Amino acid sequence: MFALFRRADLAEVIGSALAAKAAGAGARVIAGRLGRPVETVRGWLRRFASRAEGIRRFFTVLLVDAGVDPAVPGPSRTLFADAVNAVVGAWWSVASRWPNVGKVSPWAVACAASGGILLAPSWPLETINTNRL
Template sequence: MQRVEAPVLTVEADAVRVEARLLAGGIECPDCGGVLAPWGWARRRVLRSVKGVVRVRPRRARCSGCGGSHVLLPVFVLVRRVDLADVIGTALAWKAAGSGARTIAARLGRPVETVRGWLRRFERRAEHVRVYFTVLLVDTGPDPIPPAGSVSRFADAVAAVVGAWKAAVSRWPDVGEVSPWHLAAAVSRGRLLSPSWP
């Protein structure tokens, strides 16, 4: 039996700002465009960063229009991952640059099987990720230049993610305050490594 993932909406990292927007009716339902309102909390999570652990308890919200509920996931989190998006993104970038799973695991202080899992999941979706982020790059950038092809689909997909981030930064400089992997988490609704996305 396949586990169904809860509907997720990616929001900014600042929980206080998210709560204020939610209470003011400033967060839109991604399914119907209705207004989301507070509706409890998701389970607490202890996540790993490069420097230690981060504790989060994502807000749940319910739509006044369609009645659907959503977990408001901070932009630095990927669905069903214990490591932050930047940690996983760093591993993906190192793999694209030619490092192997054992080397990456040692550099990040993570189990080899965990790192292999990230790399395999990304590899399976690499072409879809490449296409999606290349389209985002072209649609976003004021004078877009899609990344040139490289030695692998994996590296092409990573280049597309970084290219889309650069295009977004060139149009909206505030986007530069987040990493390419936060952008990837936001665009994918936290499902960058999930088989259901894109």
């Protein structure tokens, strides 16, 4: 899966915008770099920010469950950056177990893990159980 539900851009394009925001860039700068409308980029950033805690939890659980020797990322300066780091960390853990996964971007893995609905209104589910047995 390489595209998110109801999004015209590939997961890598949206993911690069999310990573740039986590690094401190603003919507206008990101939109300029990507050649996308500011409102489109702002929409991606707002949707991700509105569910950053759920995304962080979901991908941290994936990181721990899939990793051979998982290393959970430490806290960042923002919850948004924590969520982006969890996505990248989950990709790293999945790729450590299944090396061919490392040939795709972290955002393609995030797209697949979320069923393509990473930025859809119905995800992440509020009932995600983050407790380990």
